[in-house]
Amino acid sequence: MQTNFTAEQLADPHVAEAEQILRKCVHCGFCTATCPTYVTLGNELDSPRGRIYLIKDMLENGRPADEQIVRHIDRCLSCLACMTTCPSGVDYMHLVDHARIHIEKTYRRPFMNRLTRGVLAMVLPYPARFRFALTLARIGRPFAGLLNRVPQLKPFGAMLELAPRALPAKATSFAATAPAASEPKRGRVAILAGCAQPVLDPGINEATVRLLTRIGVEVVVPEGEGCCGALVHHMGREEQALDFARRNVDAWTREIERGGLDAIIITASGCGTTIKDYGHMLRLDPAYAEKAARVSALAKDVTEYLSTLELPRLEAKGMVVAYHSACSLQHGQRVTMAPKTLLANAGFTVREPAEGHLCCGSAGTYNILQSEISEKLKARKVKNLAATKPQVIAAGNIGCMTQIGSGTELPVVHTVELLDWAYGGERPRKLAKS
């Protein structure tokens, strides 16, 4: 694609990067076929190619964002299916990240939209606040239908509907209680405790720590780590996202220097995609660029790390698992085979749904801020998963688990919970009743 940026514009390294990305796009439109919003809405401006044109026009003309571009960029899930499809290697992720930052800086959103986004950014990344909000949401749940009838209040209705009916007990502090690794020792890793996941489902990290320590991997939770920053990063709140990133880079760097780390284990793939991008996010910060690149290189999805440990093959269990491949794992990190191979080797019968490349509509805060499109994608995903006739659905991202779980009676568990169970750990709580 031909571009017409001035030398002055290109002096800004962010614009220069955007220009390089834009130049790679050859308008072929292959990406439209796999874009969930184009497939759902059928509007070119809700396709990757359409958004790329809108972003080019905004940046080239040095214009502030307007209502039209905000509408179509807000509808993008950042699922990155377009990047997997694109034959020209267009780095849509960093382009849309840049567009979102530009929108945040130049566009004043309507009051209720600002309020909703502000509340999400102030609550979700902080476990204590999030837990308190979920407690309130349980009380407010009966009013969800009422809120859904007022367009400006829909996001609050969606929040109430997504809130779990019962909250699990508070997460264990692994820093104090992680068991010692069995002998012989096979490695030393840090685990990202995370923010929303330990509140919604502490069993995921508990299963991870149990499994890893049982097979000889020492697990540490470095003091000072917290939210990875993905939630605010996708809202264009760059300074807040970079603060989270720097804090985590500091925490993991201290741990690398203290005892060495073979990997930084992430059990929520949405977080994993962002942490693997810290090196890029902090590339212009001389105090952090090198440390952040080192952290990103160590970041591994839990299944990616487990597949390096050669776990033994187990006998078939006769349990059918529908594997939902989270977008952040399949498109963001290109981790596709490891979870399925691990489950199959552990004795599960793994089935994949039709349209596995399409997003379930969770996408961070998307199911709150764009609930109508999200509901359509959820229904499509649940139907495809149910058609495989599984006994359980497995996924590697808490956002997808919550989204899919709110649309089906089938138990939805994390891949690592099934693996822990198969290799001698506890039966996942959600399977206890089935």
Ligand code: SF4
């Ligand atoms: S990230 Fe997903 S929703 Fe956004 S343009 Fe690409 S395929 Fe479409």
Ligand code: SF4
């Ligand atoms: S597939 Fe790639 S090159 Fe083709 S229109 Fe989409 S982003 Fe551009």
